[in-house]
Amino acid sequence: MASEPKTFTFEEVSKHAKISDCWVIIFGKVYNVTPFMEEHPGGSEVLLAATGKDATGDFEDTGHSLEAKDMMDKYYIGEVDQLTVPLTRAYTLSTPDKARSHSIIGSDPTQELMIKILKFLVPLLILGLVFTLRA
Known part of the structure; x- marks a missing residue:
């Protein structure tokens, strides 16, 4: 047994x-x-x-x-x-045109937005520095 x-x-x-x-x-x-x-x-x-x-x-x-x-x-x-076992939260984010959406498991929607903004701004800041230093 x-x-x-x-x-x-x-x-x-x-x-x-x-x-x-x-x-x-x-x-x-x-x-x-x-x-x-x-x-x-x-x-x-x-x-x-x-x-x-x-x-x-x-x-x-x-x-x-x-x-x-x-x-x-x-x-x-x-x-x-x-x-x-802790529950896993799921959030659904959608783009302004509502055409695309995806699920982010266990993430904070505010953090996701900040990451997207930083992914856009950091390269721009680097480019700005490069042009400033070349001048």
């Missing part, structure tokens, strides 16, 4: 965010990927970036092979208590 899987809180899982101790959450399951850090094709940085959050989206976006998905069983250590 198989025993019940261990259930971890999100906070417990989040504490394991080092190369020497790395746990990730994918599809509500907790995996101790510490032994896999050196072998991961994307490098240990990819796995470290997946800590402290639900990494299901990252895992799905990468398009892992069936072999990679089968390999996960080896690292499975339990489940995450879904009630302890």
